[in-house]
Amino acid sequence: MSLLNHHPYLEINDVNKQFIVDDQIVPALSAIQLAIQAGEFVSIVGSSGCGKSTLLRIVAGLECDYQGTVTLDGKRIVGPGLDRGIVFQEHRLLPWMTVTENITLGLTESDPERKKQIAQTYIELVGLAGFESAFPNQLSGGMSQRVAIARALVNKPQLLLLDEPFGALDALTKIQLQQEILRIWQSEKTTMMLVTHDIDEAIYLGDRVVVMSKRPGMIKSIIPVNLPRPRNRTSYQFFEIKKAIYREFFHEDEASLEYVI
Amino acid sequence: MSLHLGKGTAPKVRRYPKNNQTFTWQQFILPIVLLIIWQMFFELGLIRSIVLPPPSTVMKTIGELLQNGQLFKHLGFSLIRVLEGFSLAVLFGLTLGIAMGLFRNVYLWLDMLIQVLRPIPPIAWIPLAILWFGIDEMSKIFIIFLGAFFPILINVIEGISQTDHKFVEVAKVLEISRLKFTSKIVLPGALPSIMTGLRVGLGFSWMCVVAAELIAGTEGIGYMIMDARQLAQTDVVLVGMLTIGITGKCFDYMLKALERKLLRWKTTYQGA
Ligand SMILES: Nc1ncnc2c1ncn2[C@@H]1O[C@H](COP(=O)(O)OP(=O)(O)OP(=O)(O)O)[C@@H](O)[C@H]1O
Ligand SMILES: [Mg+2]
Numbered sequence: 386m387s388l389l390n391h392h393p394y395l396e397i398n399d400v401n402k403q404f405i406v407d408d409q410i411v412p413a414l415s416a417i418q419l420a421i422q423a424g425e426f427v428s429i430v431g432s433s434g435c436g437k438s439t440l441l442r443i444v445a446g447l448e449c450d451y452q453g454t455v456t457l458d459g460k461r462i463v464g465p466g467l468d469r470g471i472v473f474q475e476h477r478l479l480p481w482m483t484v485t486e487n488i489t490l491g492l493t494e495s496d497p498e499r500k501k502q503i504a505q506t507y508i509e510l511v512g513l514a515g516f517e518s519a520f521p522n523q524l525s526g527g528m529s530q531r532v533a534i535a536r537a538l539v540n541k542p543q544l545l546l547l548d549e550p551f552g553a554l555d556a557l558t559k560i561q562l563q564q565e566i567l568r569i570w571q572s573e574k575t576t577m578m579l580v581t582h583d584i585d586e587a588i589y590l591g592d593r594v595v596v597m598s599k600r601p602g603m604i605k606s607i608i609p610v611n612l613p614r615p616r617n618r619t620s621y622q623f624f625e626i627k628k629a630i631y632r633e634f635f636h637e638d639e640a641s642l643e644y645v646i
Numbered sequence: 647m648s649l650h651l652g653k654g655t656a657p658k659v660r661r662y663p664k665n666n667q668t669f670t671w672q673q674f675i676l677p678i679v680l681l682i683i684w685q686m687f688f689e690l691g692l693i694r695s696i697v698l699p700p701p702s703t704v705m706k707t708i709g710e711l712l713q714n715g716q717l718f719k720h721l722g723f724s725l726i727r728v729l730e731g732f733s734l735a736v737l738f739g740l741t742l743g744i745a746m747g748l749f750r751n752v753y754l755w756l757d758m759l760i761q762v763l764r765p766i767p768p769i770a771w772i773p774l775a776i777l778w779f780g781i782d783e784m785s786k787i788f789i790i791f792l793g794a795f796f797p798i799l800i801n802v803i804e805g806i807s808q809t810d811h812k813f814v815e816v817a818k819v820l821e822i823s824r825l826k827f828t829s830k831i832v833l834p835g836a837l838p839s840i841m842t843g844l845r846v847g848l849g850f851s852w853m854c855v856v857a858a859e860l861i862a863g864t865e866g867i868g869y870m871i872m873d874a875r876q877l878a879q880t881d882v883v884l885v886g887m888l889t890i891g892i893t894g895k896c897f898d899y900m901l902k903a904l905e906r907k908l909l910r911w912k913t914t915y916q917g918a
Binding site: 445446447464465466467469470471473475477479480481482490491520521522536540 | 812813815816818819820821822830831834835837909910911912913
C-alpha cells in the first residue's frame with residue numbers, strides 16, 4: 386500500500402468468467418480491466434445479471450475458476466482472507482444465532498468481555514440497539530442487512546465488498562447508512578467496492594462509477610466523480626454526472642433522457 | 647458514532663416463540679367419540695367380548711393390572727430395554743453420522759455397507775442375536791439398538807449434507823476454524839433433521855421391544871401381550887397395546903419439547 390509500490394492496491398487484469406449451465410457455456414464476465422487504489426471508493430452499476438456479484442465474488446476469493454489475474458497488494462488472490470470483508474446480496478445471517486452471535490461469528494478477538502464490547506459498538510453503529518438477542522426471523526429485511534454489514538465490519542477489513550447492501554432499506558435509513566459507510570471509509574481508510582442499482586447512491590459514494598454492460602458483463606465506461614464531499618445530491622454537477630451514466634445505460638438521445646430523469 | 651436508528655423504539659424481543667405445542671381440545675374429540683361408539687357396539691351386542699372387549703372391560707383390566715403391579719412390572723422392563731437400546735443407538739448413530747457427514751472418506755468407505763444393512767428388518771436379526779448374545783437382555787437390546795440406529799444415522803448424515811452452501815461461503819470469508827464451523831454452522835443447521843431422526847428412532851425402539859420380548863423371558867409388555875394371547879385374554883392384549891401407545895406418545899412429547907427448546911429460532915408451519 387506504500388507509495389513505493391507502483392502497482393494499484395487491487396488490480397483486475399483481463400478477467401473472463403464463464404459458467405457452465407446444462408452443458409452450455411454462459412459468459413458472465415468479459416475482459417474486465419479495473420485498477421483500484423488503496424483507500425479508493427468505487428461504485429459499480431449495471432443491469433441485473435451483468436456479473437456484478439460474480440466480480441465481487443472473484444475479488445472475495447470465492448470464485449477461483451476464471452481467466453485473467455486478480456492481485457491484491459501485488460499478490461494473486463487464491464482464496465478468501467480477513468483482509469477482505471463482504472456483504473452478500475442476501476444477508477446470509479445464521480437463523481439459529483442471535484444478532485450478537487451473528488456479528489461476533491468471525492471475530493478474531495477471544496477475550497469475551499472485549500468481544501461483547503466490540504459487538505455492542507457495531508450494533509449501535511448500525512442502529513440495532515435493543516435487538517441484541519433477536520433472531521434473524523424476528524428482524525425485517527433492512528435490519529438483517531444491517532446486521533450483515535456489522536458482521537463484515539467487525540474485523541476491520543482493508544477492502545470491503547458491498548453487494549447492494551442498502552437494497553432493502555427505506556430512503557431515510559439508506560441515507561443514514563450511506564453516511565455511516567462514508568464515515569467508516571474516511572476514518573478506517575478502507576478501500577470500498579460497492580455494487581448498487583441506485584445511480585444516485587453510486588455517485589454520492591463513489592470516487593468513480595464503473596458502468597457495466599449486459600451479457601457478457603463488460604466494463605462500458607468508468608465515470609469519475611470529481612465532487613467534493615459531502616456531496617449535494619441536488620446540485621447541478623451531480624445531475625450532470627447522473628445524466629452521463631444514464632446515457633451509458635440507454636444510448637439514447639438527450640430528449641428521451643431528460644424524460645427518464 | 648451511533649446512528650440511533652430505531653433506538654428507543656426497539657421493542658422487547660421475545661426469545662422464545664409462542665408455545666403452541668400443548669394439548670388442545672380438538673385432539674381428544676375423536677378418541678372419545680370412538681370409545682363411545684365402541685362401547686355402544688358392545689352394548690348393542692354387535693361384537694363379542696372375546697373378539698373385542700369393550701372400553702369398560704379394558705378399564706377394569708387396567709385397574710386390576712395396576713393394583714397387582716403387573717402392568718408397572720412389565721412396563722418397567724420394556725422401558726429400561728428401550729432406554730438402553732435407544733441410548734446406544736443415539737451414541738453410535740450420532741457419532742458415526744457426524745463422522746460420515748463431515749468426512750467424505752468415512753462416508754465413501756461405509757456407505758455401501760450401511761445401504762445394504764439398513765433394509766434388513768431388526769426382527770430378521772433375532773436368530774443371529776440369540777446365537778450371539780443368548781436369550782437374555784443383550785439380544786433384546788441389540789434388536790432395539792438396530793431399530794433406532796439406522797433412522798438416527800441416516801437423518802444425521804442427511805442433515806449435515808443439507809448445510810446451506812451460502813453459509814459455507816460465509817464461513818470461508820470469515821475464515822472461521824473447522825471446529826467452529828462444525829459446531830456453530832453445520833450441527834445447528836442439521837439439528838432439525840437430527841431431531842427427526844431421534845423421534846423416528848424412538849418410535850422404532852418401541853416396535854422392536856415388543857418383537858424382542860417374543861424371543862424369550864417372562865417380563866415386558868411384549869411378553870404380557872403374547873402371554874395374554876395364548877390365554878385368550880383379549881382385554882389384557884388391548885391394555886398392553888394401549889400402554890405402548892401412550893408411553894410412546896409421552897416419549898415423543900418429551901423429544902418434541904426438547905426440539906422446541908433447541909429450535910426456538912425456527913418458525914414451523916402449523917397448517918392453515
Ligand atoms: N453459480 C452460477 N452458476 C451458473 N450461472 C451463474 C452462477 N452465478 C451467476 N451465474 C450467471 O452469471 C451471470 C451474472 O450473475 P451475477 O449474479 O454476477 O449478476 P448480477 O450482476 O449480480 O445481477 P443482479 O444485479 O441481479 O444481482 C448471470 O447470467 C447468472 O445467470
Ligand atoms: Mg448480484
